[in-house]
Structures are given as structure tokens and as C-alpha cells.
Amino acid sequence: MDSLSRVKRKEGYLVKKGHVRHNWKTRWFVLYDERLSYYKKKGDKEPVGYVLLQGCFLVSPCTEYTKKESVFRLTSKEGIEYLIQAVNNEERDIWSSAIAECIRKLEARDRKLKATADSKRLSQVHKRESYKESISKIRDIIDAMQDPNAGVPLDNHYCKPENRTHKLCFTGIQIVDWLLKWSFIEDRDEGVGLCNILLEEADILDIIDAMQDPNAGVPLDNHYCKPENRTHKLCFTGIQIVDWLLKWSFIEDRDEGVGLCNILLEEAHIQPVGMTSKNSFRRNRKDSRQMFIDETDALYRFSALRFSSTQDVLDFDSSDESSDSDEEPVKIPGGVIKGTIVKQGFLEKKGHLRHNWKTRKFILCRDPPTLYYCKPSKGDLPVGQLKLEKCEVKSVKKDDDCVTDPGLDPQQTQKYAMMLRTRKGVKYILRAGSEMDQLEWIESLQSVCDEPNND
DSSP, rough: GGGOOOOOOEEEEEEOOOOOOOOOEEEEEEEEESSSEEEEEESSSOOSSSEOTTTEEEESTTOOOOSSSSSEEEEEETEEEEEEEOHHHHHHHHHHHHHHHHHHHHHHHHHHHHHHHSSSSOOOOSSSSSGGTOHHHHHHHHHHHOOOTTTTTOOOEEEETTTTTEEEOHHHHHHHHHHHHHHSSSHHHHHHHHHHHHHHHHHHHHHHHTTTOOOSOOOOOEEEEEETTTTEEEEEEEEHHHHHHHHHSSSSSSHHHHHHHHHHHTSSSSEESSSHHHHHHHHHHHHOOOOOOOTTTOOESSSSEEETTTOOOOOOOOOOOOOGGGGGOOOOOSSSSSHHHHHHEEEEEEEEOOOOOEEEEEEEEETTTTEEEOOOOTTEEEEEEEEOTOOOEOOOOOOOOGGGGGOOOHHHHHHHHEEEEEETOOOOEEEESHHHHHHHHHHHHHHHHHHHHOO
């Protein structure tokens, strides 16, 4: 299934709510350019399901679902909703940002391809149009700039007027030199013009962030579309967004606002919703006319709606009506997890009896040094714990006896695995999702185990 989209953008464990039994299952998710696939376990060749990302709508966090934390919602083009839970809010934001960028790139690419097939792009009045013959080209340049091996060199640079050092940055000369080196431009003047466009791209992202501000952003509501006889959620009208841009002085008049919103549409930061805006989008795109409509019956929504983590829960009359079966987490009694949380995340744990692998959410704490593990569907309710005082932590090697356990593939056991040996000699074998994840867990575990006991 994934042969159509082989570039991996991110992978790891997430917990997904089922569509039939409504229970929550841990799945290994892989984000490709065009789809989000999920597997029963890591290493499986065929996914148990996938979501085609083109036309999807993402909301993070999913504020209307309050039964679990760190949940985001992905709605497919066909209207199928997927509730997905990450191990914590930080991981949720990383996943949702990565998925949102894939959605936006797909939409922008699709719109450009269709526009090219319909007719040649006519010149536009807008100041950006001299460089807009290929929106995807701008994105490709940005991706190339960030290439770890051949991208723009990053360094720490001292700014004398501020008397401070800025980290991981580059000079104006460096970026133009890089563009010339890789033949993205023909001369330095063209390079300066292209860099101005890149700066404007940053301005667009700032505007999108401001639009989604929980207190002062574009007002979101449910809007009824009479021709379709249906209600669209979490959207806004054409007039509302232009009014908002005028209110906060992003534009000087409504014509400029329509031009800016047209760019947001073409670059897929916003999507048309409902018949009026969709028909205008399809019809006017062919002739390179303004696709955005500054009217009350034209509805739009953000391609990716990312709420602030401090925003109050919004009531859009879309509360979850299903019960989450007997796997719904119960209220955690106070004091079950003790100490200061150092790290948390998903790991696989090898069973002591059946020698099978189970995915668990691990929570590493200090004071006292303890590693708790929970079923992912049970929230932070531990099913077990390891006391880490005088515990040995190391990566699993080929000659370790745990590799030769019956019924286990030695190579599979060894890959990204680590062993914890308690002071009583009991061994626990854990497996991370990547080499970096393994190294981070070993470092964190060793730092906690090495701390002096204050008791």
C-alpha cells in the first residue's frame, strides 16, 4: 500500500480509537508524504489501515474530546474522523505539525498541477507573482536549505550591536552564496529577490498563527450551508476573515485582503468549505482569477487548526457520544506515580513468561528513582514499576544471553534494545523505536540510576 508514498517523515507509537468497538489500540504509525499508515506492530510489512492525507482536516489538540489527554483529530476527505493520542502534549504537537505540513504540501501541489493542466498561469497583479510560477519550488528550496549534509551551513554568530550570540543561524551572504552554488539563482540580485520571498513566507506563517490565536484570532463557529442542508464545523466566512485582517491592520483595504486570502488558498493554509466557496475555487482557478470570495455564504477553514494548549475547551456540539468500552482509563488515585517525571514515552517490553513483546507507556521518575509502565489505553495508571536504585542499564549486544531466549529472533531482539538489571539480578528487556530514542532512554535511565540515594 505504501509503495505510492515511500518517503518517511516520521514514525512512532500512537494510540488510536477504533471505529467499530470504540476501544483504544496502540499502533505503530508511519507518516509518509501522501498518507498516514498504521501497523499492528513495528516491523510489519502491511499496514492494518491508512489515511490518505490529501483533503484532510486536522485539529490539535482535540478540545471537544476530554476523556483523554494529548489527543488530536484527523478528518479524512470522506469525513471519517480519527482520534489519535500521543504519549504527551509535546509529542502530540510534533506529530500534528508534521501531518499538517504534509496536508498543506499535498494541497498546494495539487492546486498547482491542476492549474497548470487547465491553462498557463496568467500574470497576476500581486507583488509576489513574479516568483509564484512554482509554489512547490519555494518549498523544495526550503527543504534543500535544511538538508543536514548539503544545506545552508548553520553556526553561532555574534551580533556586536546586541552584544549577544545567536545560535543555529546564517548570514545573508551565506544563503545567497548557497543559492548560487546549487544553481537555484543566476546572480546575487535574483538571490536577494528570492530571499525576500522567503521572508514573506515567514510573514504568512505569522499571520496564520495570529489567525488561530485562542483569544484574538478569527472567530470559529458552526455554519449551516443551505444548498447542502448540512452544518460545517470549526469554520468561518469570507467576510469574517477579511474583517479580521482589517481589524488587526494586516491589510489596508478589502481588495488587498482578498488578494492575501487568495494566496492562503493557493498555498493551502485555508480550504474552501461548502458549495459556494468550492465552486468559486474550481471555476476561477482555471482562469487564474481570484478564487477567494469576500461574502457571508462562502465558508473556509484552516487546513490544520492548532489550538493553544491553554485554550478553554470549545463547545461545538460535537461531543463524543460513544463509550470507550471497558478499556477507558479510570481516575488515577493520588500518589500512584511518585516523584518528579524525567522522561516518558512508548517502549516495547519483553514478557518474562511468554517472551512476547508488549507496547507500554513508560514514565521515568526521580525522588525516588522509579520506572513505571502503563497500558497505553489506561492513561497514567501503572500496571507495574521498576525500582532503579543500584540498577544497571545498558544496550543489548549480540553476546548477551537475553538474545538467545527461545522463540525470539536475535536480530529483532537486539535492534534498539536495552537491558535493565535490578540490584536483585532481575532483567528487563526494553526496545525503543529508533536508535536516537534508545540512546536518549539509556542516558536518562543512567542519570537517574546514578543519582545518590538521599534516604
